[in-house]
Amino acid sequence: MRFPWGTSDVVDLPTVGTRIDTFTDPAHVEGGPGARLQVARRQAQAFRREFPGTGTPDSITTCDLVTLPYPTRFGLFRASRALAPFLSITNRMLVIRWRDSDGRRRILLFEPSDVELGRYTPYFDNLSQHTPAVIERRMVREHGTVLDHLSRLGIAREEVDYLMFDHLHTQDLRRWIGTTAHQDDLGTTPTAIFPNAKVVVQQDELAAMAELHPLQKPWYQPATYRDVPAEAFLPIDGSIVLGPGVAVVKTPGHVFGNQSLVVNTATGIWVSSENVIATEALTPEHSRLPGLARWARQWQQEIVLNANTIETTADQYNSIILEKTLADRSQSDSRFLQFFPSSELTGMWTNPGTRPTFSHGHITHGPQL
Template identity: 60%
Template sequence: MSIAERLVTEPLAIPRPATTAPFARIDTFDKALTAPGGYGARLRACRTAALDFKREFAVGGRPDSVRTHDLISLPYPTRYGLFRAAISPTPFVTISNRMLIVRWTDSDGTKRTLLFEPSDHELDSYTPYFAELQRYTPGPLRNLFVTAHTDVLSACRAAGVDPAEVDYLAFDHLHTQDVRRWLGTTRPQADISPERAVSAAFPNAKLLAQREELEAMADLHPFQRPWYQPGTFVDLPPEKILPLDGSVLLGPGVALISTPGHAMGNQSLVLNTDSGIWAISENAIATECLTPEHSKIPGLSGSTRSWGHEVVLNANTIETTYEQYNSLVIEKTIVDVSQQDSRFLQFFPSSELTGALLNPGTSPTFTHRAIRHG
């Protein structure tokens, strides 16, 4: 079945909860993201807003702990991940998708747990684009390119996290995501459990997603359709979804900030840790994409110098490229420098570029691999 045959083209009845999320709003970026005068003026406003946010966030406390867990490494088109910059002849890079477990204590003493990027990589593989890609890497051949490290529930067990303790699930955006097994469904699902509704693996968890993206999924544009599985959201329990309207402070040293561009409802996780401030998203696939002048990947430093770009986007979708550029500059401005190598920043790609023998000329100059705090 081709990509076109897999796409949903009619509006869907995706749940649209009216619930207001119980978090403090961060309004620092609101005016900057919509400043008059064009995207150049907005870029300057975003940089100023990011500096203001960083000063306040740095003194606002820290979470109790942060841990990362590798889920899966898989191929990804070079032309997307290293947008217009790399000169490697290989058509694919390898990226490693990772989940973060973030725990904090609210002001009233309540313990909270967030899973960020808890991707169900088995069900996510049915996303139209990746389903099409798998046609060219069947059976044993796929094992040359794809490495499954662990799954979400196994990672939770390894970290000593009871699924019932998980309060929130969040992603930087909802491309590829199928969360039915995590949140449960209101009706039987023929492709998972034909006899009964799917029970929730995380019975007390709620999905935190930008309202704008949730609403857009009901009636996607053709440019968006290859990257979403909107039909999997139709039977989610509405009470399990908490729509966000912009940036919010989840807890001490834990924020989700609106970083639109890669997707309408793109959001970045920002953490204040023992090593300083981190930002986590898929706006770029390597931290050197924020300081490309220090990159040894052929083409990156030269291309950005020639074009006058200060960052290299992960541009598999070009919804609003100007906005994504500005959002990545926000992240670049917020974070601190790496304690391992001061040429690079504490930007942690949720899917990080990983060196592979099959992909010459795309090995990263520097990788974080993990965040450990608390």
């Protein structure tokens, strides 16, 4: 697999936002993962004090995309004692709007997955081929497409400034940002649906995708990036403030270039990523999911991570602690945090023992259309 740019070219692409100097790359922290964990806590506490001063966005709207099956042993790591081999997760997109200091309106789509093309991710494609159609229809529920939701919200495609994912697992961006050559499987040379949008992504992830490790291959679609235009990306190295109350924080571990969305709202700070699939995974002592509280107590684990890929597990654990430290308490149940999983655990009768104790379902901030 080769991208239309080399690894060195990624560094030279234009970027965006104001760099956050509070956070230190784990690779630059002296000592082992335990030392990095303590640094992550301190830095998150410092950023929690600073971040509200950046302001708040105008609005945040949650849009459901799809509910689909996911292996329990991945989503709840080694903690779950549920009999069900699969649980269900709901993928959601966040639409975030704000004004820059010069008054210009901005729109960020966080997790705008092209669900139709995402199905061809090797892992999910293989799962679909080995699942009877009648069962698949019961376990996969589509709620609305990215374009349907934007139409409902009155947002034109040309108005979208940024596309962002916590990582690029399953993502096929060809229809969103266009390609420079004919795509045989699509039967066309796609013109960008979002012609003015740039993809905010960590340099580390683009570099890793240029030559995937075998552990990564089931979850990426690298061939779909062969003909996408390099100028559609805004690679960043670390953490940035993108707008008032909108930050991108590097949280490596689930993938090398993982990143989390952090937003300041009327109810305080929210964090969103797929590092865990349920907010109770950050406070498992309060979970009624079979096995979680006992496992956390027995092994002195503060969190239960989402572990479909274990690229650097200790770093992922530390990143989740950073997220846990940043997020405010939920106003509806203070046992849980304002952590919004980009793929949230969803109870279904087909998956006994996997119904979450607590769910957010959505983030609401500002006017809702």
